[in-house]
Amino acid sequence: MPRNPTIHPTQRISPEFQDRLNSIIKDKECTKYEFSSLVGVSKEVISRSCLYGIIPSLQSLIKIADYLNISINYLLGKTSNSNFIKSECNVSFHERLRSLANEKHKKYSEIARKMIFPESYFHDWIRTNTLPSLDYLIKIAEYFNVSPDYILGRTDERD
Incomplete structure (x- = not known):
């Protein structure tokens, strides 16, 4: 894939x-x-x-x-709520991803079983300090029941 x-x-x-x-x-x-x-x-x-x-x-x-x-x-037009509170902390996608996985006591392999992509992508994103595509980001955010902005570290509001 x-x-x-x-x-x-x-x-x-x-x-x-x-x-x-x-x-x-x-x-x-x-x-x-x-x-x-x-x-x-x-x-x-x-x-x-x-x-x-x-x-x-x-x-x-x-x-x-x-x-x-x-x-x-x-x-993206997925909500009509224009309110947005920018994160006061400088948290990266990679830090937020690790934190969410730890919070759920899940390894990337366990999360990957629910995803449309393999576990190796998690390690690649962290190793190369890159971001997933929008589609993958949305799937990860849905898994953790948070907004894409939260997992990107753009906000501290989970939804």
């Missing part, structure tokens, strides 16, 4: 995300290109997201959400 899932392009398209991003840019009273500079994401990525609803990489989503001080779920 690939480290980043090969998903049919229509599954990476979200009208909710497209509408939310277009609305945000309109509220900021700037162009897509100005917005891309503000958030530090390429013009092409913002343009594809606005025109077709293509969800960018997790790293791009984080940059946008960080700039706007909103949750990933709000940005």
